[in-house]
Amino acid sequence: MKKYRVLIAKPGLDGHDRGAKVIAKFLQESGFEVVYTGLHQTPEQIVTSALQEAVDAVGISVLSGSHNYVFTEVVELMKAKGIGEIPVFGGGTIPEDDIPPLMEKGVKALFRPGTPLDEILAKIKEIIG
Amino acid sequence: MKRDQLKQKSAAWESETEAGLKKRPERKEEFQSLSGLDIKRLYTPTDLPDFDYEKNLGFPGEYPFTRGVQSTMYRGRFWTMRQFSGFGSAEETNQRYKYLLANGQTGLSVAFHFPTLKGVNSDHQLARGEVGKCGVAIDSLRDMEILFDGIPLDKVTTSMTVNHPAPALLAMYLTVAEKQGVSWDKVGGTIQNDPLKEFFAQKSYIWPPRESVKLLVDTMEFCAKNVPQWHPVSISGYHIREAGSTAQQELAFTLADGIAYVEAAIERGMDVDSFAPHLSFFFDAHMDFFEEIAKFRAARRLWAKIMKERFGAKNPKSMWLRFHTQTAGCSLTAQQPLNNIVRTGYEALSAVLGGTQSLHTNSFDEAEALPTEEAVTVALRTQQILANETGVANTIDPLAGSYHVEALTDAMEQAAVEYIQKIDDLGGMVAAVDAGYPQSEIMRASMEYQKSVETGEEVIVGVNKYIAEKESPIPLLKVDDEVERRQIERIEDTKLNRDNAKVDACLDRIRDTARSGDNLMEPILEAVREYALLGEICQSIVAVYGAYEDPAVF
């Protein structure tokens, strides 16, 4: 059976990595291979990492208010690099209002704080297909 | 004799009650605090076998300070109501400060945006999208002048939450005071400047652990000489807790950080009683009411013992653990946000019953964004109601003598002592950080917590129970992306309007001083006065100290 491979990244200068690490750990415990980029990533770094690692999905955690910039940039860059079909998901402090425009731009799932991990897992599997 | 009788009676009561459980079971098999301490059905004097009033509690203002550091506490003066705030540009935040002061807030507290916390300028590549978003953008003295425009620095006390770049921000603040004609001995406030927890909590680090402690001692030394009313460090458990630790870990790691700082200052040749009275602390007030109160009380008692017994402090003020509290940001929910007002209210109450010196109450909309003016006002009013209407501030440490609270206080202290022992065995906090110890402890605790939320064992109203079918949205504060553009323009403008040769010379001096190991405060002050950018100053230090990289401990 094919293993799920997912990239988990923390963009920008914000160091609040609790969410990213809990998700990474949880996905590992659910049998995923999780490539963790660590903190302080630029959109370019995230996208080239996804490219080299041939992952099935890219997950990004943003708590710094920069979600509009980061997700838009990552989705655009992925398209430009020919990996536009790899689903992008994310979480953090993303106000409800900002979610629909980001989904329109191509983000496949955005999890609000408090989303149960099982729900996140199911959704990630669904968007990977 | 009487004690034995009580013991027997209480055992009899327990077994009778146990027997009745078959018919009427309790809500759960086992009851635990939020941080995993076992909670008994009932507490009686038998739970405090060694209780000795003088030894365990003493009187307010007297060793071991369990009941409070001052003899009158809130009967003298309420705690300082200090709302942490900052967003967008210095201009916008300056307006918010003036609003808060006009509404009865008694101290300022600056929230900086991430680029400032990381010591980089707003035009840095990684700052894209973050400028002014989670705090105010400060790139140089110029922004700081605007931030405090019209606010006399001898009339307010200010708290600044910034860590590795703290010396530079402190220098900016002091320079603004200078320009206002306020002498440094009249300037009061606190700068967080607690570098070690950055490696395992907030992760706004710049240079490596050892070097960061060295810089902290520089500021302690400088303040002791030049800014006597300033607290050069606020040893912070808040971020440790927010990173997912338990209450015990928060307490233990905070005090262990404090121990590392005291040791470093003593090593520098400072007399413990010369600097210890200026140490201050900062804790989180989470949802488990009694556990939090126990944590605050245990913190005071344990720190007093550490200072007296471990470091031989003589001045009682050196043994004081004075602390600021913030209600738990991580307890706020994006779902049904108005519920957060209630959460914050209870958390604030625990901080007050725990004897905090100052308090920040979170706004109900902060799970999703920085607070609106309306939300901030409710948060401030929460404190004002607590102080003025409930009467809880009329007597000192009202929960002392509660069998439950005293037993929890003991348990909390004991757990912290064990952690501190473990850290001592590893060679102190710097070595423990190198070994990834606090990192992995916190990771473990946050995974466990997350799982208990998943199973519903831990209930979060509106999130995993009592979920609303439909939520009514609340207005959120939006920081204009224009701020980023303007801030970058201002950097360009600052560079054009300063004496760049002088700035370069100042930065050279910073590098030279970093190499020589002398105190860096003076060279940093000089650079600040010449409008060196925060990023330039920090990069000059990095050139010598190296940059820290997170080992990503799981």
Added chain:
Amino acid sequence: MDYAQEALNGSVLAGARLIRLLEEGDPAGIEGLKKIYPHAGQAFMIGITGPPGAGKSTLVDRIITEFRGRGKKVGVIAIDPSSPFSGGAILGDRVRMQRHATDEGVFVRSMATRGHLGGLSRATFQAALVLDAMGYDIVLVETVGVGQDEVEIVDLAHTTAVVSLPGMGDDIQAMKAGILEIGDIFIVNKADRVGSDDVVRQLQVMLEMRDYSATNWTPPVLKTIASKSEGIIELVDAFLEHRDHLVSTGILDTRVEERELHFFKELVKEMAYEKINTAAGGAKKYAMLTEALKKRETDPYSAAETLMEHLKVDM
């Protein structure tokens, strides 16, 4: 998309996908591998092994910088263990190397061991081959090694560097067992910590007891402070020196030949086994004989002969 051809043309995307196919054991991957095979054999393969947290990834990061400075393209395969419980893995070596993420001359691929004790799965060898064929001059392979199981790294690497660090105490003694045998270069990292000279001395003493007549190469012991980029130039020089030594003595060719031969044998074994399972009645016979062995009704030698007889008839 013809991943193999595209990869040879320089497409990182195609190379990454080909490696993924190989990792998943997809037959299409093997087809690709055949296509790229003639183009491989140019890269210098370096193995970096040592205990968890020794600073291997940090070293790799700095080695990349040094090789890039010398104009070389660098591929990296960083291996982390799979969880024996969930089969999942957190692959975190990349964290240290992210400064190179946007450098087109660098390709970093993280891999989980997926149950391979030695840390190297067949996919690791195949991935290294892909990077080689894609034109990466240097291929660095990072594996966790604690004493016994990492021997496989020498099957892949031309030069194997073993990383140790101060404060290992008894671990150094334990290392003697397996890992000392495989190092061509020994690195004592974290030399900024007390006790690094002790480790260097201990290693030297232990290495003196080794017999070098077969290779004529005495492994150097080098001190590094990876986090401060100290000792990296010397380390890279040592890698190249070892490579020159392997070339000039002809050992490199022998090693490569041996490796190909080894693979050939492995593949023959595997394919023969596959054949048995697919041949008419083969799987059944195999199962029967396994049962008989368990009941001690036969011995392994007779069982194998019986199976071969059976196949001769039916094939």
